[in-house]
Amino acid sequence: MSDKFLYSLARPILFSMDAESAHHFTLPALKRLSALGLTRAMVRRPKDDPRTVMGLTFRNPVGLAAGLDKDGAFIDALADLGFGSIEVGTVTPRAQPGNPKPRMFRLPAAHGIINRMGFNNGGVDAFVANVQSSRFYQNREGVLGLNIGKNADTPIERAVDDYLHCLGKVYPYASYVTVNISSPNTKNLRQLQGASELDGLLSQLKEAQLRLADQHKRYVPMTLKIAPDMDGDQVKNIADALLRHKIDGVIATNTTLSRTAVEGMQHGAEAGGLSGAPVFELSNNVIRLLKAELGDALPIIGVGGIMQGKGAKAKLEAGAQLVQLYSGLIYAGPALVRDCADALRG
Numbered sequence: 001m002s003d004k005f006l007y008s009l010a011r012p013i014l015f016s017m018d019a020e021s022a023h024h025f026t027l028p029a030l031k032r033l034s035a036l037g038l039t040r041a042m043v044r045r046p047k048d049d050p051r052t053v054m055g056l057t058f059r060n061p062v063g064l065a066a067g068l069d070k071d072g073a074f075i076d077a078l079a080d081l082g083f084g085s086i087e088v089g090t091v092t093p094r095a096q097p098g099n100p101k102p103r104m105f106r107l108p109a110a111h112g113i114i115n116r117m118g119f120n121n122g123g124v125d126a127f128v129a130n131v132q133s134s135r136f137y138q139n140r141e142g143v144l145g146l147n148i149g150k151n152a153d154t155p156i157e158r159a160v161d162d163y164l165h166c167l168g169k170v171y172p173y174a175s176y177v178t179v180n181i182s183s184p185n186t187k188n189l190r191q192l193q194g195a196s197e198l199d200g201l202l203s204q205l206k207e208a209q210l211r212l213a214d215q216h217k218r219y220v221p222m223t224l225k226i227a228p229d230m231d232g233d234q235v236k237n238i239a240d241a242l243l244r245h246k247i248d249g250v251i252a253t254n255t256t257l258s259r260t261a262v263e264g265m266q267h268g269a270e271a272g273g274l275s276g277a278p279v280f281e282l283s284n285n286v287i288r289l290l291k292a293e294l295g296d297a298l299p300i301i302g303v304g305g306i307m308q309g310k311g312a313k314a315k316l317e318a319g320a321q322l323v324q325l326y327s328g329l330i331y332a333g334p335a336l337v338r339d340c341a342d343a344l345r346g
């Protein structure tokens with residue numbers, strides 16, 4: 001039985017549950033299947049197609065985007081799906097519950113998702129313990145990105161303290177660290193993308209990264225994850241800051257606040273970030289703007305609305321070197337990893 005056929009059976013059952021319940025059902029189920037060795041038997045993994053980016057070797061260019069596994073509790077199960085890299089988080093210094101439920105909504109007619117989870121997670125110490133206990137980390141099976149953020153109740157003027165705290169904690173276990181300043185669901189977070197705030201944040205993070213590299217005798221690249229809701233000048237400012245502070249990569253993009261593509265649909269007016277097909281072109285535009293500013297100075301990881309292999313290809317054509325998936329997995333299932341990897345093999 002093919003993995004596509006199996007997912008065509010599972011999807012209606014999952015879609016009959018509310019989105020967050022389906023999430024909490026699927027990941028533990030996947031973990032059990034994986035522990036029994038069944039995932040690898042059921043899912044046909046892509047052929048290796050290594051890419052070296054930021055000094056790291058990615059087995060293939062298709063990664064898991066942050067937010068699906070916020071606590072790093074399902075790393076091995078997700079790795080069995082054949083990703084070239086796994087990014088987990090966003091994690092914050094202290095555990096926090098996130099926003100009240102319901103806070104995740106499917107928009108099937110648009111192949112979209114709206115979420116306002118609000119960085120629900122068990123805190124960075126539990127996160128690090130999960131990472132440490134994963135086979136993926138212990139055996140250095142692949143590229144592991146650890147994505148960090150700030151607690152909701154940390155004042156935005158002190159945000160840098162939260163990022164520095166998390167960076168220090170996750171650094172020894174990460175292949176790369178992502179600094180997430182683009183979630184729309186933590187009040188004022190996106191302010192950190194503004195020119196003066198970003199300069200302050202990146203200069204302190206860079207200093208800490210170099211100090212940690214010295215301490216651990218290993219340089220861990222740092223990427224910045226940005227929003228799609230920016231005009232050309234704002235993207236240019238960010239690109240300049242990335243170059244000025246010698247940041248190692250940029251992940252474009254997070255979810256959008258735009259609702260143009262989902263107006264009038266059920267759940268279309270829910271607050272939060274919209275992902276999936278409706279963010280595809282917005283993200284591609286940001287990638288193109290970044291590429292024009294950055295050239296080959298630093299790599300772009302393209303994420304947003306990849307629902308098929310050809311979407312992954314479009315990200316590379318726009319200027320990305322690697323891609324990541326989230327919402328597409330919900331709609332197309334795990335075979336999407338292989339479809340994208342096949343489309344990018346060249």
Ligand SMILES: Cc1cc2nc3c(=O)[nH]c(=O)nc-3n(C[C@H](O)[C@H](O)[C@H](O)COP(=O)(O)O)c2cc1C
Pocket residue numbers: 065066067068070089090104113115117119147180183225253254255275276277279303304305306324325326327328
């Ligand atoms: C339910 C949900 C939760 C998310 N949580 C995070 C998160 O914690 N940190 C983060 O950097 N991105 C988070 N994202 C954003 C995704 O990583 C990705 O950037 C975005 O969804 C666009 O990609 P997609 O269209 O393939 O989903 C989340 C997305 C969704 C749908």
